[in-house]
Amino acid sequence: MKKILFIIPLFLSLALVSCSPTRYNTQLFGYFDTVVSVDGYFESKGEFERACELVKETLKEYDAIFDIYTDGELKHLNDTKKAEVSLELANAIAFGIKAEKATKGYCNIAMGSVLSLWHQAREADVPYLPDRAKLEEAARHTDVSGLSYSAYNADKIEITLTDKETSLDMGAIAKGIVSDVLRERLVDAGFDNMYVNMGGNVVTIGNKDGEGWNVGIQDPANEAGIVEAVKVTDSCLVTSGSYQRYFEYDGKRYHHIISPDTLYPSDKYLSVSVLYENGAWADALSTALFNMDVDEGKAVLEQFDNIGVMWITTDNEYIYYGTLE
Amino acid sequence: MTAKIKCYIIIGKGGIITERKLFHKKDIVVLALLLCLALLFYFTATREKGERAEIWINGDLYKSFELKEPFEIKLDNGATIKGDGESAYFEHSDCPDKVCVNTGRLSVSGEWAACLPNETVLKISKGNGDVDTVS
Structure with a gap:
């Protein structure tokens, strides 16, 4: 009987241990x-x-x-400049526009054209510095107001990049x-x-x-x-x-x-x-x-x-x- | 061998008094076993060689170094802390009592040396300041 009394708490404590995450x-x-x-x-x-x-x-x-870079939904929009997008992407772009405003343009999802020049330079077999003139040309197409939304139906949203040189990069907010x-x-x-x-x-x-x-x-x-x-x-x-x-x-x-x-x-x-x-x-x-x-x-x-x-x-x-x- | 201590326990509402020896032989065996376990735990858990030397100033982590890499840092408060690849220590301090310098070399996780006048603590930790992850 005494042995049993001794063993019970032992099992109880084991059970407790196995239950705790x-x-x-x-x-x-x-x-x-x-x-x-x-x-x-x-x-x-x-x-x-x-x-x-x-x-x-x-x-x-x-x-x-x-x-x-490969075959994402955003790449499709960047390539075609006009596409029907998922609600998730539309919401993310809407957030990006809000963030651009709140940060006085210092976090800008429409900087894609500039960022891609740097991306190419960084990923090249022999890395190089992007051409200054090209960077400045690309920077002329980074205005988020060049984005237009059209919502038709409840869950179908079309987004148009009105400036055909603009592309989106969500790298700063995606994660x-x-x-x-x-x-x-x-x-x-x-x-x-x-x-x-x-x-x-x-x-x-x-x-x-x-x-x-x-x-x-x-x-x-x-x-x-x-x-x-x-x-x-x-x-x-x-x-x-x-x-x-x-x-x-x-x-x-x-x-x-x-x-x-x-x-x-x-x-x-x-x-x-x-x-x-x-x-x-x-x-x-x-x-x-x-x-x-x-x-x-x-x-x-x-x-x-x-x-x-x-x-x-x-x-x-x-x-x-x-x-x- | 049974301990000769007697202990009276009052059980229940009726106040029935039973008599029981405080230590049975079995109790002593169990206690000895527990003590052995505790000692074993103490030696395996705390004698672990540390991986990082952390420098805390005014209660904030100021900097941390990998213990296996030699380092030397001169703090604004006049203390110099050095690592020799095995241990870390206060090499020099401007403080009057030099307790921190006299503490000597630290290498085991949990060991520490403090320079109270400068509110500087050198502490050895298991690694990465025991953080869960790094941003």
């Missing part, structure tokens, strides 16, 4: 040209796999919408938009304590162990290091960094965030991180702020509540704003 994580490759990490607490391996499937499906779906969709779908599916990291775009659900997910801000000078650790609960932390994507020409680095002012890689910062509940805005703002002086940026940020920003300047100075202060 377990941490699982994995990396997904082949989406949005980056590595995607899925990490969190799940009731079982099966539940974790269900979450991963949901993430994969969503990434695949949105990759096929935003892709402008942010997807992170919001991912969060909505994962929460609806019952997952309550996890995060997804799409190459620096981190979206968290729940608060890990009560304190929030511990997200580091990458040290621009040291790939393995961080400069700051931030607790993130049901929110997004997005970093735009000059170290993320670049090429070298004549011993100098040229990164992927192109300033609408200079049409060259913006040289004010090494990175800009934004902590905000909405992933699309966090993504748009991290790009916009990268192209703006700190004061201009702070003026833009006044439109937002509960937002945090960290700038790392080219001189390695750290500047903090809002909830990251």
